[in-house]
Amino acid sequence: MRLPATLYGGVAYTIFLVTFLYAIGFVGNVVVPKSIDAGLPASAAEESLALSLLVDVLLLGVFAIQHSLMARPAFKRWWTRVVPPVVERSTYVLLASLALLVLFLEWRPIPGTLWDLRATPLGWALAGTSALGWALVLASTFQIDHFELFGLKQVWRHWRGRAAAEPEFRVPPFYRHVRHPIYVGFMLAFWSTPVMSAGHLLFAAMTSAYILVGIAFEERDLVAQFGDRYRAYRREVGMLLPRLGAAGAPVHERAEPHPPARDDLREARTWIRWWL
Numbered sequence: 001m002r003l004p005a006t007l008y009g010g011v012a013y014t015i016f017l018v019t020f021l022y023a024i025g026f027v028g029n030v031v032v033p034k035s036i037d038a039g040l041p042a043s044a045a046e047e048s049l050a051l052s053l054l055v056d057v058l059l060l061g062v063f064a065i066q067h068s069l070m071a072r073p074a075f076k077r078w079w080t081r082v083v084p085p086v087v088e089r090s091t092y093v094l095l096a097s098l099a100l101l102v103l104f105l106e107w108r109p110i111p112g113t114l115w116d117l118r119a120t121p122l123g124w125a126l127a128g129t130s131a132l133g134w135a136l137v138l139a140s141t142f143q144i145d146h147f148e149l150f151g152l153k154q155v156w157r158h159w160r161g162r163a164a165a166e167p168e169f170r171v172p173p174f175y176r177h178v179r180h181p182i183y184v185g186f187m188l189a190f191w192s193t194p195v196m197s198a199g200h201l202l203f204a205a206m207t208s209a210y211i212l213v214g215i216a217f218e219e220r221d222l223v224a225q226f227g228d229r230y231r232a233y234r235r236e237v238g239m240l241l242p243r244l245g246a247a248g249a250p251v252h253e254r255a256e257p258h259p260p261a262r263d264d265l266r267e268a269r270t271w272i273r274w275w276l
């Protein structure tokens, strides 16, 4: 079971990487053959606008349902009776990536343009901010635990014969300023665009609404998991925007219900000095 699980985890992770890179090209209308404003449909007597909208909303809905439902603890408890727990996260990552790839390939461009600032300084600034958003997404995944988030750590520990790691509450640098830097990164990447077509607007608005709903579910689970530590964190740190004057608050220490160990204290002091 160890080898198949590890290979499966590796394949799921590779497909996630391809999907992530494709997403950058899809949203930015660069490099990829089928992007948010290009390709499809040149047949079926040029699909009606209503049908194009319906297809796009359905594609986003399928991803949203898969992504939210499979992340809930109750679903995971049932699901891990069907799939081995060690590959639960990899399966989630694989299905989310496949749902996104289908969305990218079947997405219908919607005609109409709100702004087109290509080849202007503002357009370059918007493209740069979008790139920063993608970089923030990736960097934030490494701050909480990239390889655990995408299922590789679980199969690797299993391969080495080690028990599954307990979930940890973390407050690394970006998470000291906002509680959801990954989602902030996505919003920057989606909204900050040199060309805002009607299709792009639909995509940005629906994914943002989904993120807000997703945050409510995610935080409910985090409170259930980490209790007062997460409640204290939520009081001190803004959701998507940093709270003015609160940057660098030593949340990690204050949220800790027990006195931290010596190493933690040293690390917290270093962080506080760094952020002050």
Ligand SMILES: C[S@@+](CC[C@H](N)C(=O)[O-])C[C@H]1O[C@@H](n2cnc3c(N)ncnc32)[C@H](O)[C@@H]1O
Pocket: 140, 144, 149, 168, 169, 170, 171, 175, 179, 180, 181, 182, 183, 184, 218, 222
């Ligand atoms: C896709 S990540 C998004 C994390 C966060 N919402 C963000 O935008 O940066 C979702 C996973 O991160 C976990 N998570 C969120 N905040 C966390 C934290 N401070 N420490 C550890 N795990 C966290 C959640 O339990 C969930 O499994």
